Amino acid sequence: MAVDPAKLEQFMGRIVGDMGSAISAALVVIGDQLGLYKAMAGAEPLTPAELAARTGTAERYVREWLCAQAAGGYVDYDASSGRFRLNDEQTMVFADEQSPVFAQGGFQVLTALFKDEPKITAAFRSGKGVGWHEHDPALFVGTERFFRPNYNANLTSSWIPALEGVEQKLRAGARVADVGCGLGTSTVIMARAYPRSTFVGFDYHEPSIVRARAAAAEAGVGDRARFEVSRAQDYPGTGYDLVALFDCLHDMGDPVGAAAHVHQSLAPDGTWMLVEPYAGDRVEDNLNPIGRLFYSASTMVCTPASLAQEVGLALGAQAGEKRLRDVLTQAGFTRVRRATATPFNLVLEVRR
Ligand SMILES: C[S@@+](CC[C@H](N)C(=O)[O-])C[C@H]1O[C@@H](n2cnc3c(N)ncnc32)[C@H](O)[C@@H]1O
Structure with a gap:
């Protein structure tokens, strides 16, 4: 061992910061559940007692929570008045459900992962999978809430227009399948934007489908x-003009089988929009904050989910475009084009 004290100090500084971030996750969820952030949004700077009174919570807890939030830069503190406020950027992230950077869903997911840790630890030993459906339900609602701002911001304004001729078809009236649709948010967003088209969402997870039906009814697109x-490998119907898979192909045990099924379900000139987590092809391309998030989620959720299904290919959430192309080619597709990308997603246009 030849420990460099300066390096060690720097590293420990980072670890303390990371531990602070990790423990803050529970506090963020508490603030979300109790409406603390929403009560601060757009309000004048508040004392802990004022925030407690507005949210029907106990002042002593709220005071401690606010101090923790201020120490992490999640709220601002004015020492001269002893008041706390949520600035505009913090409001967008923590309080505004319509903002493109609303992040509460991500924190909700983290609570599920901590609860599920014993199952994943056991799976490391056994090598067996842990199905998507075996997770704490906070994963399902948290994932929906985490992805929704991204889909609201990009799906109909950027991703669909980036596909050749698809927007035109959807406006005129097309048949669309949203496979692995989860709670149906992407389906509902498309159904709202293209009222002449018809949409069917498929997912193997029944509780998600029940929620998706309710979401469609509530949005008035039922x-x-x-x-x-x-299942993606054998959903019904053929002749779809558009098949979409959002953030789910890599969760499947048999992505080649699923891709082959998409192939046979598409109309001859149909398009598959494949949305997957953004990733470079090499590990070293993904050693950054987003790669860290995705590799971690992949370890806890995506890889075990795939291993729990037949074949168990376990692509992982950081498969990268090259590996995805291999899957698509094996399934019989000949035309694959990167239609667009965001820091979080790759959007591939896949045709026969
Ligand atoms: C990360 S979630 C994404 C859900 C949704 N597409 C979204 O973007 O919010 C992955 C989804 O894939 C679904 N899934 C996993 N394997 C599947 C399979 N073989 N067939 C159909 N759905 C599957 C899960 O039930 C889950 O809803």
């Missing part, structure tokens, strides 16, 4: 968006 419990 006439054109329906949902069925079905």
Whole structure:
């Protein structure tokens, strides 16, 4: 051992910061559950007692929570008045459900991962999978809430227009399948934007499909968006003009089988929009904050989910475009084009 004290100090400084971030996650969820952030959004700077009174919570807890939030830069503190406020950027991240950077869903997911840790630890030993459905339900609602701002911001304004001729078809009236649709948010967003088209969302997870049906009814698109419990490898129907898979191909045990099924379900000139987590092809391309998030989620959720299904290919959430192309080619597709990308997603246009 030849420990460099300066390096060690720097590293420990980082670890203390990381531990602070990790423990803050529980506090963020508490603030979300109790409406603390929302009560601060747009309000004048508040004392702990004022925030407690507005949210029906106990002042002593709120005071400690606010101090922790201020120490992490999640709220601002004015020492001269002893008051706390949420600035505009913090409001967008913590309080505004419509903002493109609303992050509460991500924190909700983290609570599920901590609860599920014993299952994943056991799976490391056994090598067996842990199905998506075996996770704490906070994963399902947290994932939906985490992805929704991204889909609201990009799906109909950027991703669909980036596909050749698809927007035109959807405006005129097309048949669309959203496979691995989860709670159906992407399906509902598309159904709202393209009222002449018809949409069917498929997912093997029944509780998600039940919620998706309710979401479509609530959004007033129940006439054109329906949902069925079905697997990507054998969902019903053919002749789809557009098949979409959002952030789910890598979760499947048999992505080649799923891709082959998409192939046969598409209309001859149909398009598959494949949205996957953004990743470079090499490990070293992904050793950055987003790669850290995705590799971690992949260890806890995506890789075990795939290993729990037949074949168990376990692509992982950082498969990268080259590996995805291999899957698509094996399934019989000949035309694959990167239509667009965001820091979080790769959007591939896949045709026969
Ligand atoms: C990360 S979630 C994404 C959900 C949704 N597409 C979204 O973007 O919010 C992955 C989804 O894939 C679904 N899934 C996993 N394997 C599947 C399979 N073989 N067939 C159908 N759905 C599957 C899960 O049930 C889960 O809803």
